[in-house]
Amino acid sequence: MYTDKVMDHFENPRNVGELEGADGVGTVGNAKCGDIMKMYIKVADDKITDIKFKTFGCGAAIATSSIATELVKGKSVKEAQELTNKAVAEALGGLPPAKMHCSNLAADALKKAIDNYLGLETKNECEDHHHHEHNDFDHGCSI
Amino acid sequence: MTKVYMDNGATTPVDPKVIEAMQPYFSEVYGNPSSFHSFGREGRNAITEARDKVVELIGADYTKELIFTSGGTEADNYAIKGVASALEAKGKHIITSAVEHHAVLHTCKYLEKRRGFEVTYLPVDEDGLVNPEDVKDAIREDTILITIMMANNEVGTIQPIAQIGEIAKEAGVTFHTDAVQAVGTIPVDVNELNVDLLSLSGHKFNGPKGVGALYIRKGTRINKFMHGGAQERNRRATTENVPAIVGLGKAAEIAMEGLEQKQEKLVSLRDKLISGIEERIDHIKLNGHREKRLPGNVNVSIKYIEGESILMKLDLAGIAASSGSACTSGSLDPSHVLLSMGLTHEVAHGSLRLTLGKYNTKAEVDRVLEVLPKVVADLRSMSPIYNG
Ligand SMILES: Cc1ncc(COP(=O)(O)O)c(C=O)c1O
Ligand SMILES: [Zn+2]
Numbered sequence: 216m217y218t219d220k221v222m223d224h225f226e227n228p229r230n231v232g233e234l235e236g237a238d239g240v241g242t243v244g245n246a247k248c249g250d251i252m253k254m255y256i257k258v259a260d261d262k263i264t265d266i267k268f269k270t271f272g273c274g275a276a277i278a279t280s281s282i283a284t285e286l287v288k289g290k291s292v293k294e295a296q297e298l299t300n301k302a303v304a305e306a307l308g309g310l311p312p313a314k315m316h317c318s319n320l321a322a323d324a325l326k327k328a329i330d331n332y333l334g335l336e337t338k339n340e341c342e343d344h345h346h347h348e349h350n351d352f353d354h355g356c357s358i
Numbered sequence: 359m360t361k362v363y364m365d366n367g368a369t370t371p372v373d374p375k376v377i378e379a380m381q382p383y384f385s386e387v388y389g390n391p392s393s394f395h396s397f398g399r400e401g402r403n404a405i406t407e408a409r410d411k412v413v414e415l416i417g418a419d420y421t422k423e424l425i426f427t428s429g430g431t432e433a434d435n436y437a438i439k440g441v442a443s444a445l446e447a448k449g450k451h452i453i454t455s456a457v458e459h460h461a462v463l464h465t466c467k468y469l470e471k472r473r474g475f476e477v478t479y480l481p482v483d484e485d486g487l488v489n490p491e492d493v494k495d496a497i498r499e500d501t502i503l504i505t506i507m508m509a510n511n512e513v514g515t516i517q518p519i520a521q522i523g524e525i526a527k528e529a530g531v532t533f534h535t536d537a538v539q540a541v542g543t544i545p546v547d548v549n550e551l552n553v554d555l556l557s558l559s560g561h562k563f564n565g566p567k568g569v570g571a572l573y574i575r576k577g578t579r580i581n582k583f584m585h586g587g588a589q590e591r592n593r594r595a596t597t598e599n600v601p602a603i604v605g606l607g608k609a610a611e612i613a614m615e616g617l618e619q620k621q622e623k624l625v626s627l628r629d630k631l632i633s634g635i636e637e638r639i640d641h642i643k644l645n646g647h648r649e650k651r652l653p654g655n656v657n658v659s660i661k662y663i664e665g666e667s668i669l670m671k672l673d674l675a676g677i678a679a680s681s682g683s684a685c686t687s688g689s690l691d692p693s694h695v696l697l698s699m700g701l702t703h704e705v706a707h708g709s710l711r712l713t714l715g716k717y718n719t720k721a722e723v724d725r726v727l728e729v730l731p732k733v734v735a736d737l738r739s740m741s742p743i744y745n746g
Binding site for chain 2 (some may be wrong): 248270274
């Protein structure tokens with residue numbers, strides 16, 4: 216179900232942890248929807264000099280957090296702001312359709328960390344992603 | 359890498375003796391059981407023999423009370439839709455529980471949404487148990503069916519079916535139980551349980567996939583499910599899947615002979631696994647009733663981490679398990695069973711189910727107990743909601 220790239224980032228996640236004295240911190244998701252991502256950034260000369268993450272979530276959530284940190288480390292704040300969820304998924308060689316919810320969080324968490332660095336207010340939690348209608352009749356169950 | 363299969367609640371490996379019994383029925387004894395000639399007769403006899411064994415396993419009085427189906431799902435659909443359509447003139451109210459398998463829940467939802475039935479979904483307590491008093495209180499003038507599962511597939515809780523059956527009997531309401539997780543693993547006797555209808559499935563007790571049965575007590579009013587030929591006493595049309603039915607019969611025979619031994623073995627492995635996990639990992643919660651529990655079921659919520667990532671890490675170590683996390687079901691909500699038992703979303707997302715089967719060993723339990731704590735520590739170290 217997952218690409219080798221996803222599995223690689225799941226097994227060997229890059230930049231896991233917290234950043235002491237971070238310039239920006241962003242958290243998205245909540246335990247209710249099954250994924251929480253927290254990103255920490257350090258900024259110097261308008262560049263993301265360091266970035267770390269902590270994630271509660273599935274394989275896709277962990278892998279997207281990991282690759283997102285790799286994609287923006289060393290980039291300018293503006294470039295980092297332009298990172299899209301789509302670009303994150305593409306960098307992993309694609310994700311299963313059912314995993315879009317989880318994978319949409321990484322770029323959002325980063326944006327919040329940047330907003331926090333810039334001193335902007337942002338709304339919280341995962342309203343953006345929450346509870347798309349699902350049909351009782353069509354999700355399968357193997358247990 | 360040595361692999362460990364601990365997902366026997368999902369399905370079990372087919373017993374080699376079952377395969378051996380099935381073998382001749384593909385290309386040697388291949389006649390259509392409805393045919394007049396000797397080829398057909400041999401198939402017919404094989405079905406009769408298989409039926410006798412399954413009937414014996416569940417303590418039914420008459421062989422004609424057992425109809426072979428394509429599995430547990432069809433047996434559940436047949437029971438519920440068949441009774442609903444036979445009795446809808448009498449009433450359109452059904453009682454079930456919130457923790458049923460989707461084969462029952464989605465069938466009830468269908469009747470509710472498309473066929474004008476009213477369904478009462480009884481709550482369960484924190485262990486997943488239905489209170490028989492609640493069943494009694496829910497019965498109305500127009501109640502035509504009660505359907506409560508015998509043992510839960512996720513958390514293993516065993517329901518007080520005999521008691522509920524007595525209540526149903528007194529009230530004169532037809533009673534169905536989905537015993538898919540129970541048959542072949544714990545003693546099941548349709549008379550002791552006071553059930554009118556009972557679903558079972560071959561692949562949950564080392565038989566083949568795609569075959570099961572519905573027990574229909576003599577005198578139960580139920581409409582047929584498959585229209586066509588006159589197979590299965592005119593109740594389920596389609597040329598019988600002879601090899602699968604023979605396999606189910608053999609699995610029933612083996613299960614009956616070894617039931618006590620199997621139970622003892624599973625209980626000892628299960629309890630070793632539960633106490634081992636409880637000793638080695640903190641912040642966990644055993645889901646399901648501690649005693650009234652399937653012999654092979656272990657279900658724990660591991661706080662601060664998520665189920666799918668646990669499964670992936672275990673899978674990388676060769677261990678097969680399952681989870682009630684949303685991310686394993688394709689929806690955003692975790693298991694309806696765990697939520698009904700009062701677990702928070704967060705704790706439900708971190709559930710892990712390990713289900714033992716008759717081929718599992720102590721060494722395999724030890725292997726899980728060696729790997730799991732590392733997996734948990736690893737994932738917790740990346741969790742933003744875990745504080746040491
Ligand atoms: C309790 C329960 N009911 C019904 C089913 C469906 O059985 P089958 O896979 O044979 O259709 C299962 C297993 O998937 C089950 O665990
Ligand atoms: Zn997810």
